[in-house]
């Protein structure tokens with residue numbers, strides 16, 4: 317790969333500037349000053365220093381965030397979005413979001429420049445399960461578990477949800493697993509059961525779990541292992 321392509325791919329500078337600065341001796345590959353910005357490198361093996369800074373190459377970025385309340389799951393909005401929470405370095409990349417969350421919902425959201433992977437995660441045909449922790453206004457009753465299994469009529473009866481799972485934690489708290497992402501789905505499922513969601517937090521998407529060390533509003537890049545897990549996602553539970 318051309319060294320100017322490598323450096324511009326990770327948004328360090330434009331190819332035009334790299335050409336100019338290389339001529340001035342600001343480009344070093346494996347300890348040698350390179351004045352020609354079309355010089356070929358192995359982006360994963362060669363050590364590239366541009367303008368005194370080591371350049372790390374990557375094809376895509378994969379981030380997990382613990383979304384706080386009050387922040388919009390969108391890449392572009394007048395109100396504060398999850399993108400606004402990222403450091404300056406990340407702001408220059410075009411992120412896609414896997415699975416939007418309501419403004420008042422917290423928990424796991426995936427941001428990535430890998431549009432193909434995000435598309436696969438949110439595709440309804442893929443049946444990727446999301447796990448939520450739910451706090452409810454009223455007590456959970458045994459029948460709710462069966463109703464989740466059977467599918468629940470939402471939106472005034474014009475949609476029946478796919479089979480889902482409700483796991484009771486205590487009187488008013490449970491885990492819910494759904495494979496779809498209809499608008500306000502969890503809230504509407506409980507509304508149909510004459511209950512009301514007070515708090516909602518997403519804990520898991522497929523096999524990827526929210527890192528418990530991430531406080532609300534914090535994020536980190538995914539490990540190679542976690543990226544592979546998302547790419548080779550398998551069903552993680554049976555109803």
Ligand code: URA
Nearest residue numbers: 418421500501502503
């Ligand atoms: N279901 C909801 O109702 N809201 C969310 O944010 C996610 C799932």
